[in-house]
Amino acid sequence: xxxxxxxxxxxxxxxxxxxxxxxxxxxxxxxxxxxxxxxxxxxxxxxxxxxxxxxxxxxxxxxxxxxxxxxxxxxxxxxxxxxxxxxxxxxxxxxxxxxxxxxxxxxxxxxxxxxxxxxxxxxxxxxxxxxxxxxxxxxxxxxxxxxxxxxxxxxxxxxxxxxxxxxxxxxxxxxxxxxxxxxxxxxxxxxxxxxxxxxxxxxxxxxxxxxxxxxxxxxxxxxxxxxxxxxxxxxxxxxxxxxxxxxxxxxxxxxxxxxxxxxxxxxxxxxxxxxxxxxxxxxxxxxxxxxxxxxxxxxxxxxxxxxxxxxxxxxxxxxxxxxxxxxxxxxxxxxxxxxxxxxxxxxxxxxxxxxxxxxxxxxxxxxxxxxxxxxxxxxxxxxxxxxxxxxxxxxxxxxxxxxxxxxxxxxxxxxxxxxxxxxxxxxxxxxxxxxxxxxxxxxxxxxxxx
Amino acid sequence: xxxxxxxxxxxxxxxxxxxxxxxxxxxxxxxxxxxxxxxxxxxxxxxxxxxxxxxxxxxxxxxxxxxxxxxxxxxxxxxxxxxxxxxxxxxxxxxxxxxxxxxxxxxxxxxxxxxxxxxxxxxxxxxxxxxxxxxxxxxxxxxxxxxxxxxxxxxxxxxxxxxxxxxxxxxxxxxxxxxxxxxxxxxxxxxxxxxxxxxxxxxxxxxxxxxxxxxxxxxxxxxxxxxxxxxxxxxxxxxxxxxxxxxxxxxxxxxxxxxxxxxxxxxxxxxxxxxxxxxxxxxxxxxxxxxxxxxxxxxxxxxxxxxxxxxxxxxxxxxxxxxxxxxxxxxxxxxxxxxxxxxxxxxxxxxxxxxxxxxxxxxxxxxxxxxxxxxxxxxxxxxxxxxxxxxxxxxxxxxxxxxxxxxxxxxxxxxxxxxxxxxxxxxxxxxxxxxxxxxxxxxxxxxxxx
Numbered sequence: 001x002x003x004x005x006x007x008x009x010x011x012x013x014x015x016x017x018x019x020x021x022x023x024x025x026x027x028x029x030x031x032x033x034x035x036x037x038x039x040x041x042x043x044x045x046x047x048x049x050x051x052x053x054x055x056x057x058x059x060x061x062x063x064x065x066x067x068x069x070x071x072x073x074x075x076x077x078x079x080x081x082x083x084x085x086x087x088x089x090x091x092x093x094x095x096x097x098x099x100x101x102x103x104x105x106x107x108x109x110x111x112x113x114x115x116x117x118x119x120x121x122x123x124x125x126x127x128x129x130x131x132x133x134x135x136x137x138x139x140x141x142x143x144x145x146x147x148x149x150x151x152x153x154x155x156x157x158x159x160x161x162x163x164x165x166x167x168x169x170x171x172x173x174x175x176x177x178x179x180x181x182x183x184x185x186x187x188x189x190x191x192x193x194x195x196x197x198x199x200x201x202x203x204x205x206x207x208x209x210x211x212x213x214x215x216x217x218x219x220x221x222x223x224x225x226x227x228x229x230x231x232x233x234x235x236x237x238x239x240x241x242x243x244x245x246x247x248x249x250x251x252x253x254x255x256x257x258x259x260x261x262x263x264x265x266x267x268x269x270x271x272x273x274x275x276x277x278x279x280x281x282x283x284x285x286x287x288x289x290x291x292x293x294x295x296x297x298x299x300x301x302x303x304x305x306x307x308x309x310x311x312x313x314x315x316x317x318x319x320x321x322x323x324x325x326x327x328x329x330x331x332x333x334x335x336x337x338x339x340x341x342x343x344x345x346x347x348x349x350x351x352x353x354x355x356x357x358x359x360x361x362x363x364x365x366x367x368x369x370x371x372x373x374x375x376x377x378x379x380x381x382x383x384x385x386x387x388x389x390x391x392x393x394x395x396x397x398x399x400x401x402x403x404x405x406x407x408x409x410x411x412x413x414x415x416x417x418x419x420x421x422x423x424x425x426x427x428x429x430x431x432x433x434x435x436x437x438x439x440x441x442x443x444x445x446x447x448x449x450x
Numbered sequence: 451x452x453x454x455x456x457x458x459x460x461x462x463x464x465x466x467x468x469x470x471x472x473x474x475x476x477x478x479x480x481x482x483x484x485x486x487x488x489x490x491x492x493x494x495x496x497x498x499x500x501x502x503x504x505x506x507x508x509x510x511x512x513x514x515x516x517x518x519x520x521x522x523x524x525x526x527x528x529x530x531x532x533x534x535x536x537x538x539x540x541x542x543x544x545x546x547x548x549x550x551x552x553x554x555x556x557x558x559x560x561x562x563x564x565x566x567x568x569x570x571x572x573x574x575x576x577x578x579x580x581x582x583x584x585x586x587x588x589x590x591x592x593x594x595x596x597x598x599x600x601x602x603x604x605x606x607x608x609x610x611x612x613x614x615x616x617x618x619x620x621x622x623x624x625x626x627x628x629x630x631x632x633x634x635x636x637x638x639x640x641x642x643x644x645x646x647x648x649x650x651x652x653x654x655x656x657x658x659x660x661x662x663x664x665x666x667x668x669x670x671x672x673x674x675x676x677x678x679x680x681x682x683x684x685x686x687x688x689x690x691x692x693x694x695x696x697x698x699x700x701x702x703x704x705x706x707x708x709x710x711x712x713x714x715x716x717x718x719x720x721x722x723x724x725x726x727x728x729x730x731x732x733x734x735x736x737x738x739x740x741x742x743x744x745x746x747x748x749x750x751x752x753x754x755x756x757x758x759x760x761x762x763x764x765x766x767x768x769x770x771x772x773x774x775x776x777x778x779x780x781x782x783x784x785x786x787x788x789x790x791x792x793x794x795x796x797x798x799x800x801x802x803x804x805x806x807x808x809x810x811x812x813x814x815x816x817x818x819x820x821x822x823x824x825x826x827x828x829x830x831x832x833x834x835x836x837x838x839x840x841x842x843x844x845x846x847x848x849x850x851x852x853x854x855x856x857x858x859x860x861x862x863x864x865x866x867x868x869x870x871x872x873x874x875x876x877x878x879x880x881x882x883x884x885x886x887x888x889x890x891x892x893x894x895x896x897x898x899x900x
Contacts (some may be wrong), residue, residue: 053609053885070520077883079653089655092609092885111613144886159503159542164559203529205539434525435503435542436594 020045020087021358024105024115026095026287028055031323031343032121032149036088038351039049043081043358046088049105053092054265055078056144057341059404062184064147065277066154066191067199067433071144095287098294100316109228117318117354121347123283124302124324124338128282134255138276141184142150148436150277154192156436157275158200161207170425174212177260179252180280181218182225183375188277190378193242195433198379206249214244217262219251219280226337231383234392238381248280252280282338284325295319300327300335309365311350320353322346331368342368354436374400470495470537471808474555474565476545476737478505478528481773481793482571485530486538486572488801493808496538497563499555503527503542506594509790509854512634514597515727516604516641517649517883521594545572545737548744550766567768567804571797572735574752574774574788579731584705588627588726591634600727600885604642605885607725608650611657622722624662627710629702630670630730632675633825638727639666643692645883648829664694665721667712669701669730674825674833676787681833684842688831702730727865732788734775745769750777750785759815761800770803772796781818792818826850 021044025032028050036048048337054075063069082088091113097106098118105113126140139149154176161173170379178189196212203209216223216239222232223239223246236246247264254261260271284303292299297313304327305313311326313319323343328336336342349366356363372386374396382396391399471494475482478500486498504525513519532538538717540882541563547556548568555563576590589599604626611623624646646662653659666673666689672682673689673696686696697714704711708723734753742749748756754777755763761776763769773793778786786792799816806813821838824846832846841849 053605053883070522071884071886072520075884077653079650080883083652090653092606092612093613108615144884148886155503156542163541163543163559190780200529202533203527203540433503433530434521434594435784436521436598 022116026120027121029123030340031347034344035351038348040085040357049091051092051094061147062187065150119320121323122220122287124282127281127283137255138278140278152435153275175273177215177273177276179217182221185279189244216246217250218248236382238377242378307368320350376400472566475569477571479573480790484794484797485801488798490535492805498813499541501544511597512637515600569770570775572737574732577731577733587705588728590728602885603725612654623724625723627665627726629667631673639694666696667700668698679786685833688827692828768799791851824850
């Protein structure tokens, strides 16, 4: 095993002359999928490997977690998205090893996949800052399964409260703590408030859903830390209007059973809650570590690969890293943020770079086109920073909705999903608030076998 | 504990005079829900208990199992369906005991629920005829979780086949066995054929989806045994046209690993298949046994309660059993079939009976209005028996679709679901073909923690 592999030729000719250049993309998120789509008509052979068989429209995952949409509404089978690209194959598999010398990937089941150019786009996973045992208590919202588990817990908490005679326990069941006030945490807190105070208000007989407490905990001094402070201020105001209690400058120091311990400065408080959700931290996918070990590529603290200006790995011009797995610090004074547009633009740029190289053309440097950032707060409120202007409240909500509708339609023609979603919005109908999961039926099966 | 409880007065006055009559309904399927809705304006207090928080539109569950619809599309939260009925409360709970003397139900968590009138509508569960260990190998299609597991297996089988170099294993991965050719089995076999030969045909590079084998096994001498023989014949012809192999007069005698052993007369055959699905038998919910022990009510072989002509339990006029849990033999020469219309009409009748008793009125005898039976075979084909006429092929399919659309719309205003579904039909898009489940992500999490 070597730490740094020999530099490959920039043109990365295929192993067998005459064979098309083999581009292997790992990860079918925004970065990997846009790279694959950009290579659809290129004279290359594309292989997209993902461990899931679908692309997930992550920005709407919080809607699954709160019962507004079904998983199928925000996921598109990778095969059907790419089925018309004749040069592309999709493999369901998990990459476990990278051999830059042999230009080969190793899959979990032992199979190997050779490449001429490699694009790694495996994104990020949640991160509990060394408290991995917190995961069982406070699930995060990164995968479909996470979202369904969160959905199960939210609706089960209300159901249990309806049956609970003890007012203290009922209070704990109706207390929701969201850890982390980035876009996901803010969306979750706002959506739970909407649910409790509006959607579910007539559904229970013993529970007054207005007694529900939603506490949003953030370590930084304001919600939505990556946004402009004026927008953070407005978001906080809107959240409070929705009924969310905000605790900034506050850290979770303990999570045990149905108790959350939080610390604000020197003040320590213990909150009884049956539903704690984690939206606090992400770290790069584990493949970053594997790549770093094999190529000597430097990583940042979050495990992201410090890439070159063309997204390639230092000394390995035919290995590219894009999206949340990449630390790209060649533009502006901060690394590019871990958002969908950065991944998509990275994917397109890398696809172009590979094509240009095959034609011995030089690719102009990457320029990130930042069209702004947005976060939804509630049913009528969002914050949008378009760089040239800032919007809040209802106008921002309209922009937020339009952007998401456009993406979904462009991407998978999900016109009907969006119609359904708008319908739900206007009727306050959340049809997907099902409590599902194997645990839910296991006990009865055991009983039936008695 | 007594085997037969004393006969209660027919008027079933509430325990406390002046208090409204308490009707407790167990089960939120077609029977229980229609009973609850029929009591919506009655001067009674209604409690609906179910262990799930949603009503499931079971007739379309096979669509979830084959990726056409999402669970949320065919499930409606019971609370929201009943939220406008001010006299009704919904409890999420599992009934474990019945005390007819005290007029009390016991829930799993120890809680008790008193009733004046009781309606049991807990339906049926799958049945492996004494081979319960087959369940892990051959899941059935009765719950949302079952359907998602079946969906996972179907799509995973194709994914594995795409990666499999051994042609024998690939053949086994592309072999699907459906056990039981009642409506569910026929629907499943037809839907898998549609998937393999149409929807997925362009999605794979190494797998030829036309090599897929779908084998439908039935113990009786024809498919759709409850239907008229002429319709069974036509259904068999349509299934064969779709590419389904039919084995009638055939029983499964062994299920182990990836091998199914079937026996037709004296001929024994072993089929290699990674995907066996069970649509062969149901038995009554376990609450039937509990009720029978407590009241001495006779059961049939499938565990259903033999009810009186008004659906009450012998000697317990204030306990009613409806739907699949009831054996109703007071009309025609056979017991009423276990289909949705029987449950719905039973629910309505029992609701009326309870109201009439409170007014000291006599309820006319129950008459089942049989509007016919229908089963879908594939995208353009169904069989429909309207009693006065029989339809097959495309016209039958149109009737089938209209009936289901009407039910869904009447029931939960699911206009958009049906639009989506029609859209899928015409575009052959099956957006919900996701492979999900905790197992799917566990291995990567373990890997990431390394």
